[in-house]
Amino acid sequence: TVPTRTPTVGPTAQPTPSPTPKPTTTPTSQPTQHPSSQPTLGPSSAPTQGPTPSLPEKPSFLFMLVDDVGWADFSYNGGNAKTPNIDEWARRSGSRVFHDFHSGGSVCSPTRASVLTGRNHFRDCVSSTYACRDNLECRDLDYEFAPQGTFTVADAVGSVAEYNMGCGVFFSGKWHLGNFYEDAASFGGITSSPTTHGFQCFAATIGNAATRTPNCHCEFGAEISPQEQQCDIGYENRERDQVCANYWYDDPMAEHGVTNMTQPTPPSDAHFMAKSFATYLSDRREAGLPFLAQVSFRNCHKPFLGSAPGREDCANGLTCHPAIPRRRPYTMEELDYYACLVELDAAVGEILQALDETGYYNNTMVWFASDNGPEGGCGQDGICDGDDPNRPPSAPGTAGQLRGRKRDVYEGGHRVPGIISFPDLLQGNQVIWELAVTHDFLPTVMDILKVPRPLQQQSWALDGRSLLPILDGGLWADTEEGQREVGFGFAKSNSDMTGWGFR
Numbered sequence: 001t002v003p004t005r006t007p008t009v010g011p012t013a014q015p016t017p018s019p020t021p022k023p024t025t026t027p028t029s030q031p032t033q034h035p036s037s038q039p040t041l042g043p044s045s046a047p048t049q050g051p052t053p054s055l056p057e058k059p060s061f062l063f064m065l066v067d068d069v070g071w072a073d074f075s076y077n078g079g080n081a082k083t084p085n086i087d088e089w090a091r092r093s094g095s096r097v098f099h100d101f102h103s104g105g106s107v108c109s110p111t112r113a114s115v116l117t118g119r120n121h122f123r124d125c126v127s128s129t130y131a132c133r134d135n136l137e138c139r140d141l142d143y144e145f146a147p148q149g150t151f152t153v154a155d156a157v158g159s160v161a162e163y164n165m166g167c168g169v170f171f172s173g174k175w176h177l178g179n180f181y182e183d184a185a186s187f188g189g190i191t192s193s194p195t196t197h198g199f200q201c202f203a204a205t206i207g208n209a210a211t212r213t214p215n216c217h218c219e220f221g222a223e224i225s226p227q228e229q230q231c232d233i234g235y236e237n238r239e240r241d242q243v244c245a246n247y248w249y250d251d252p253m254a255e256h257g258v259t260n261m262t263q264p265t266p267p268s269d270a271h272f273m274a275k276s277f278a279t280y281l282s283d284r285r286e287a288g289l290p291f292l293a294q295v296s297f298r299n300c301h302k303p304f305l306g307s308a309p310g311r312e313d314c315a316n317g318l319t320c321h322p323a324i325p326r327r328r329p330y331t332m333e334e335l336d337y338y339a340c341l342v343e344l345d346a347a348v349g350e351i352l353q354a355l356d357e358t359g360y361y362n363n364t365m366v367w368f369a370s371d372n373g374p375e376g377g378c379g380q381d382g383i384c385d386g387d388d389p390n391r392p393p394s395a396p397g398t399a400g401q402l403r404g405r406k407r408d409v410y411e412g413g414h415r416v417p418g419i420i421s422f423p424d425l426l427q428g429n430q431v432i433w434e435l436a437v438t439h440d441f442l443p444t445v446m447d448i449l450k451v452p453r454p455l456q457q458q459s460w461a462l463d464g465r466s467l468l469p470i471l472d473g474g475l476w477a478d479t480e481e482g483q484r485e486v487g488f489g490f491a492k493s494n495s496d497m498t499g500w501g502f503r
Contacts, residue, residue: 052285052286052288053286053287053288054288055285055288055359055360055363056162056288056289056290056363058160058162058163058290058449059290059363059364059365059422059424059448059449060284060290060291060292060293060360060363060364060365061153061157061291061292061293061364061365061367061445062291062292062293062294062295062351062355062364062365062366062367063115063293063294063295063366063367063368063369063441064295064297064348064351064366064367064368064369065111065112065115065173065294065295065296065297065369065370065371065438066297066299066300066344066368066369066370066371066417067108067174067296067297067298067299067300067301067370067371068300068301068302068304068370068371068372068373068374068375068397068406069299069300069341069344069370069374069397069416069417070370070373070374070397070398070399070400070405070412070416070417071373071398071399071400071402071412071415071416071417072389072390072398072399072400072401072402073341073374073397073398073417074086074087074341074345074417075087075321076090076091076097077099077400077417078390078400079341079390079398080320080321080323080330080334080338080390080391080398081314081319081320081321081337081338081339081341081342081345082319082320082321082342082345083341083342083344083345084345084349085345085346085348085349085352086345086348086349086368086419089348089352089419089421090419091429092421092423092429093423093427093428093429094362094421094422094423094424094425094426094427094428094429095419095420095421095426095429096419096420096421096426096429096430096431096432096471097418097419097430097431097432098418098419098420098432098433098434098436099418099431099432099433100415100432100433100434100435100436101369101415101416101417101418101436101437102414102415102416102435102436102437102438102486102488103369103370103371103372103373103414103416103437103438104120104121104414104437104438104439105121105126105371105372105414105488105490106372106373106406106407106408106409106413106414106488106490107128107129107371107372107406107407107490108129108174108176108208108301108371108372109121109126109128109129109130109143109145109176109177110122110126110127110128110490111371111372111438112175112176112177112296112371113126113145113146113177114437114438114439114463114464115153115294115438115439115441115442116146116152116153116154116177116197116198116442117146117150117151117152117153117439117442118153118439118440118441118442118443118462118463118464119150119439119460119461119462119463119464120439120461120463120487122489123150123460123461123463124145124146124147124148124150125144125145125146125147126145126177128490129176129207130143130176130207131207132206132207133205133206133207133208133209133243133244133245134205134206134207134218134243134244134245134246134260135179135180135181135206135248135256135258135260136244136246136260137243137244138179138189138206139179139181139184139187139189140184140187140188140189141178141179141184141189141190141206142179142184142188142189142190143177143178143179143190143192144178144190144192145177145178145192145197146192146197147190150457150460151442151453151454151457152197152198152442153198153292153441153442153445154169154171154194154197154198154199154200154292155197155198156198156442156445156446156449156451157169157292157445157449157451158198158200158292159451160449160451162289162290163289163290163291163292164200165287165289166283166284166287166289167200167201167280168200168284168289168290168291168292169198169199169200169201169291169292169293170199170200170201170202170280170291170292170293170294171194171199171201171202171203171204171293171294171296172202172203172204172273172276172277172280172293172294172295172296173204173205173273173294173295173296173297173298174204174205174207174208174209174296174297174298174301175193175194175202175204175205175206175207175296176206176207176208177192177197178190178191178192178193178196178206179191179192179193179206180193180204180206180248180256180257180258181193181256181257181258182256182257182258183256183257193250193258194250195250199294201249201250202248202249202250203247203248203249203276204247204248204249204296205245205246205247205248205298206248207245208245208298208301208302209245209269209298210233210234210245210269210298210303210305211268211269211270211298211299211300211301211303211304211305211340211343212232212233212234212267212268212269212305212306212307213230213231213232213233213264213265213266213267213269214245214246214247214265214269214298215244215245215246215247215261215264215265216230216231216232216233216264216265217231217243217244217245218244218245218246218260218261218264219244220262220263220264221262230264230267232267232305232307233303233305234303234305234306234336246260246261247260247261247265248260248261249261267307268307268343268346268347269297269298269299270297270298270299270343270344270346270347271343271346271347271350273295273297273347274295274346274347274348274350274351274354275350277293277295277351277354278350278351278354280293281354281355281358281360282354282358284358284360285358285359285360292445295351297344297347299340299341299343299344299347300337300340300341300344300397301375302375304336304337304340304396305336305340306335306336306337306338306339306340306342306343307339307343310339310340310342310343311332311335311336311339313339313342314330314335314338314339314342315329315330315335319338319339319342320335320338320342323391324388327388327391328391333395333396334391334396336396337396337397338396348368352366361423362423362424363424364422365420365421365422365425365444365445365448366419366420366421366422367418367419367420367441368417368418368419368420369416369417369418369419369438370416370417371416371438372406372407372413372414372416373397373399373402373404373405373406373408373412373413373414373415373416374395374396374397374398374399374405374406374412375395375396375397375405375406376392376394376395376396376397376405376406377394377405377406377407377408378392378394378404378405381403382403382404382405382408382410382412382413383403384405389401392405399411399412399413399415400412402415407490408490409488409489409490409500409501410501411501413488413490413501414488414501418436420467420471422471425471426471426472427472430472430473432470432471432473434470434474434475434476434484435476435484435486436467436470437463437464437486439463439464440464440465440466440467441464442462442464443462443464443465443466443467444464444466444467444468446466447466447468448468463486465481465484485502486502487500487501487502488500488501488502489501
């Protein structure tokens with residue numbers, strides 16, 4: 001028998017009152033702002049004059065996508081890091097915790113494509129990823145996503161008039177689906193930015209970046225010295241290349257149709273993104289308008305970096321459960337990873353608090369999932385060495401008892417944490433064991449808004465399903481579509497298939 005922690009959310013979990021609590025933080029691990037500047041991301045508009053409009057009747061939608069987080073990494077499912085904000089949200093009335101939720105792919109870009117299109121990523125030319133960190137280093141990036149203009153969830157929401165006032169469809173965070181430059185073709189590349197695929201505005205990085213001070217190696221001019229950037233590159237400079245990974249946002253007046261940030265980001269990237277979303281949400285509230293937003297965190301993809309106080313808090317048991325007695329103490333890499341998860345949890349708490357304080361929470365359908373299983377392969381059979389599945393020696397992060405990890409078509413490579421909340425539609429609290437996948441987002445949103453696919457694409461395959469029939473305890477077997485089955489595949493390149501899976 002392998003000793004593991006007991007999940008705190010299960011079939012007998014009791015509903016809790018609805019109001020969102022203040023995000024939980026620890027005395028020493030609260031993210032701090034850069035002393036000389038407090039940049040924010042995203043569209044901003046002047047407050048409207050006069051009284052604040054009433055809340056919109058149309059629902060809003062938010063998808064929070066996290067990075068390389070395993071099925072059993074959060075403490076509601078037995079994880080080592082304490083994640084009180086996510087745990088409490090999972091127990092709230094109107095929340096649904098999915099224990100059989102899957103990412104559309106077992107690596108980054110494929111899943112991100114599936115969230116947008118509702119389709120298996122191979123259908124839209126996405127088989128693997130790319131290594132570019134910033135558009136300045138890869139102006140010729142020719143990553144081709146959905147070259148035939150596949151209908152996306154951003155297109156669906158943007159087709160409804162109420163979401164077309166201001167920036168009603170917003171993308172924030174890690175994109176990893178192509179080149180931001182509107183004139184990429186002049187450099188030999190292919191334009192594939194969020195606005196290419198239906199978003200009305202964005203503030204994003206082109207690919208992966210560190211979870212702390214991601215743009216610390218970017219050039220900001222003589223007015224900001226390298227010392228003022230206060231780069232946090234982790235203990236012993238671990239896995240932090242001397243590379244700029246900057247945020248870009250749409251700017252029709254700029255040379256390439258985009259502009260990058262000209263200030264350093266604060267230490268915690270997750271906190272930065274949460275604060276930026278809160279600013280965006282405040283603007284929508286001032287206008288009394290609904291929205292669709294995708295917030296794609298980098299926590300906790302390599303290089304996952306926790307603050308020094310965060311690692312200390314974990315080691316002292318403030319933000320982490322202690323290691324199981326008579327097992328090895330947490331390594332520095334594990335402490336870094338768990339501190340990264342704690343920062344993510346605090347940011348999720350900030351976002352939920354912003355939704356509650358603006359009055360949007362009850363009429364917003366919020367999705368939360370990881371893009372694939374935890375980093376660190378365990379061989380061709382997908383079985384890790386060691387005697388504790390929550391602490392495999394290959395890398396931090398855990399898929400619990402599941403076989404496989406990131407890049408594997410075994411279940412641990414794509415079975416991930418999944419939470420959906422929508423209090424105006426869903427009563428009480430439930431745990432759901434029916435199969436759900438990231439490419440169910442588009443069909444569900446279309447079902448709620450009663451938006452059809454374009455006529456010329458209605459014959460195209462749609463692999464996702466609306467989740468409305470199962471959100472209140474229904475079973476796929478009782479629906480017209482019948483029992484659910486999903487296929488998975490992973491390819492290092494279009495010609496180098498490394499595995500197929502079927503669920």
